[in-house]
Amino acid sequence: MNFELPKLPYALDALEPVISKQTMEFHYGKHHQAYVNNLNNLVKGTEFENADLETIVKKSEGGIFNNGAQVWNHTFYFMSFKPNGGGAPSGALAEAINASFGSFDKFKEEFSAAAATLFGSGWAWLVKKADGSLAIVKESNAGNPMRDGLTPILTCDVWEHAYYLDKQNLRPKYIEEFFSILDWDVISARY
Amino acid sequence: MAFELPKLEYAYDALEPHIDARTMEIHHTKHHAAYTNNLNGAVAGTELEGQSIEDLLANISKHSVAVRNNGGGFFNHNLFWTVMSPNGGGEPTGELAAAITKDFGSIDAFKEAFNKAAATRFGSGWAWLVKQADGKLVVSSTANQDNPLMDIADVKGTPILGLDVWEHAYYLHYQNRRPDYIGAFWNVINWDEVTRRFKV
Numbered sequence: 001m002n003f004e005l006p007k008l009p010y011a012l013d014a015l016e017p018v019i020s021k022q023t024m025e026f027h028y029g030k031h032h033q034a035y036v037n038n039l040n041n042l043v044k045g046t047e048f049e050n051a052d053l054e055t056i057v058k059k060s061e062g063g064i065f066n067n068g069a070q071v072w073n074h075t076f077y078f079m080s081f082k083p084n085g086g087g088a089p090s091g092a093l094a095e096a097i098n099a100s101f102g103s104f105d106k107f108k109e110e111f112s113a114a115a116a117t118l119f120g121s122g123w124a125w126l127v128k129k130a131d132g133s134l135a136i137v138k139e140s141n142a143g144n145p146m147r148d149g150l151t152p153i154l155t156c157d158v159w160e161h162a163y164y165l166d167k168q169n170l171r172p173k174y175i176e177e178f179f180s181i182l183d184w185d186v187i188s189a190r191y
Numbered sequence: 192m193a194f195e196l197p198k199l200e201y202a203y204d205a206l207e208p209h210i211d212a213r214t215m216e217i218h219h220t221k222h223h224a225a226y227t228n229n230l231n232g233a234v235a236g237t238e239l240e241g242q243s244i245e246d247l248l249a250n251i252s253k254h255s256v257a258v259r260n261n262g263g264g265f266f267n268h269n270l271f272w273t274v275m276s277p278n279g280g281g282e283p284t285g286e287l288a289a290a291i292t293k294d295f296g297s298i299d300a301f302k303e304a305f306n307k308a309a310a311t312r313f314g315s316g317w318a319w320l321v322k323q324a325d326g327k328l329v330v331s332s333t334a335n336q337d338n339p340l341m342d343i344a345d346v347k348g349t350p351i352l353g354l355d356v357w358e359h360a361y362y363l364h365y366q367n368r369r370p371d372y373i374g375a376f377w378n379v380i381n382w383d384e385v386t387r388r389f390k391v
């Protein structure tokens with residue numbers, strides 16, 4: 001089966017000024033696409049040739065894992081956004097955030113700190129544990145928390161390619177603005 | 192004495208078009224400066240204060256993650272700026288060329304190995320030409336700000352050439368085209384400095 005770059009539910013310029021059209025063109029159009037292409041080439045003739053993406057993320061290693069997880073991570077990341085997003089979650093996810101972090105603001109603070117302090121390339125994650133409680137984890141490079149049995153709820157890409165054209169070295173500014181384009185309906189549904 | 196951000200021997204625009212002035216300025220005044228400041232902060236008031244960067248790196252497994260990341264970042268960028276020059280490029284000569292030919296088969300074979308190390312480093316990191324304890328030259332790559340002087344490195348030795356493949360090193364100019372950046376780097380390599388480091 002051939003993996004494909006998912007269509008986005010918004011235009012490439014829809015997240016401006018937080019994420020520029022130029023960044024989207026490279027991040028989605030080049031990086032995400034390259035991971036899809038690499039994955040399709042790498043799985044040929046391997047035990048993962050007909051595997052679904054989640055299986056690849058959980059079970060593979062090396063180049064297949066790097067590209068497969070990057071396909072999954074980027075899709076999950078891009079699908080968390082909408083123009084004029086932001087605000088705060090409601091319902092069950094809001095309650096779980098309050099129970100696990102004390103308040104939405106405390107969650108935001110901890111998530112932002114994780115994203116800001118991840119050294120090198122990687123992802124900050126909000127995850128659901130088996131008992132329904134929430135936690136924040138950092139993963140380097142293509143890392144994905146499903147490999148540890150955790151359910152991803154939200155992720156922030158802190159590879160420099162995610163923000164360097166727009167914010168250069170100012171990663172904390174990117175993280176702060178990231179919250180203003182989140183689609184909490186989509187994110188809450190994951191919980 | 193605290194570690195200091197070194198001055199560059201050339202202007203920020205001197206490596207254009209291979210490395211653009213804006214990238215150089217942000218890379219030096221923001222990224223390298225942050226590593227320098229954070230390294231000073233990490234050792235201040237500890238028993239590590241006053242140690243040379245080489246001594247810190249040689250025993251990095253005993254130190255904090257902050258010393259590892261920022262000490263590496265401080266040293267690696269110090270090396271990086273010196274192995275580039277507006278009058279760079281061309282090919283190594285003399286003793287260094289002889290050693291490269293002996294250990295890699297040819298200059299082209301070395302270039303190929305170095306390019307591959309730089310291109311295939313997944314995520315952030317560096318590609319290196321390393322002089323090992325027995326004098327042999329090898330190519331390696333390290334993640335993030337690690338380097339061959341660290342006692343935790345898979346390939347240990349003295350780095351004599353290094354290429355930064357963190358995206359911040361090339362993204363403003365080359366975006367996703369890391370191979371183009373790697374190709375351009377050969378036009379600015381300061382072989383005199385690499386040779387000097389080889390002979391030390």
